[in-house]
Amino acid sequence: MSTNTSPLAGKHALVTGASRGIGLAIAQRLLDEGARVTLLGRQLSSVSEAAAKLSNTDAFAVAADVGSREQLRAAIDVAGDRFGPVDILINNAGQAVSAPMHKMDDALWNAMLSVNLTGTYNGIRHVLPSMLARDFGRIVNVASTAGLKGYPYVAAYSAAKHGVIGLTRSVALEVAGRNITVNAVCPGYTDTDIVRETIGNIQAKTGRSESEAIAVLVDHNPQRRLIRCEEVANAVAWLCLPGSESITGQSIAIAGGEIM
Known part of the structure; x- marks a missing residue:
């Protein structure tokens, strides 16, 4: 009987914002490494179509608004019924809307924080207890170079992504002794x-x-x-693969040298 020797064989990875772009590329890369992958998106039809394109029985689709604690918890429970507890969480769901600061309204501000920052918090909050119970976990938050520096006209987005990096660093320190790593990647x-x-x-x-x-x-x-989506996916995969256990609390820029 053959044995699956893929590096992530037996691991359950959940990727938010996975219906297209960076999230879909990450899902494919983790599947290639042997993980069972749950793709999560806001619309079930879109994320199911994306999962079908991967042509892999280890890809599964669920829907939730990551800004809703209840929706996300329910979706993670459904994913757990299919593939077991989440071993690898990729918080990729995000949204960027631009506006000059003096013209920004509260709705835009709240939307940017809800999806980009609260959504990341919700994901970590829901999967961390089971990771702690099993003394294993890999969490990668897809932030942005906007979380490492400022850009004009995206103050709310930049503030949210700065928050993601602060969250990453704090949680990484809390769980550093439990074989759980927490990192951020920051694409340009x-x-x-x-x-x-x-x-x-x-x-x-x-x-x-x-x-x-x-x-x-x-x-x-x-x-x-x-930047190519595959470049971001490769960095995310590296942070989840064996051999990267000492990398935690980091914010890795994928930006062609923009951030030194």
Whole structure:
């Protein structure tokens, strides 16, 4: 009888915001390493379609708004019934909306904190007790370079991502002696649907070409290019694989040298 020797064989990974972009790339990468992966998204139809594209019986889809503690708890319970307790949590769900500070309303501020910061807190809060009970866990929070520095017109998003990094550091210290690591990855502008929408908005408002609009976004990236989703997924996978046990409480920039 053959034995599965894949590094993450038998591990249950849950990835939020997994219906497209970075989240979907992370789900695929963890599947490639042998994990059973739950893809979580806001709309079940979208995340189920994404899971089906992976063509892997170890991919499962659930739906929840990560900003809702009750919805997320219910979805994690359903995932647990399918694959067992969550061993690896990837808090990737996020949303970015821009507005000048003097024109920002409370709804935008609250929405950015709900999805990006409270959603990350909710995920950790729900899976950590079982990780502590088993003395094992890997948590990776997808933050942003906006959590390491400021950008104009995204004050609420940047504040939320700074909060994610603070949360990462504090929880990592609390559980450092329990074989649980907590890290953040901080991508720069990445080639996702959301960024493509931003590029389109720049074109519409300024009359710039697509290449000129991209140049505006990557101006702070010394490599002068958009980050690929697969590059973020590779960094996330490394933090979950055997051999990275001493890496915890870190915020790793994936940004072509933008953050030194």
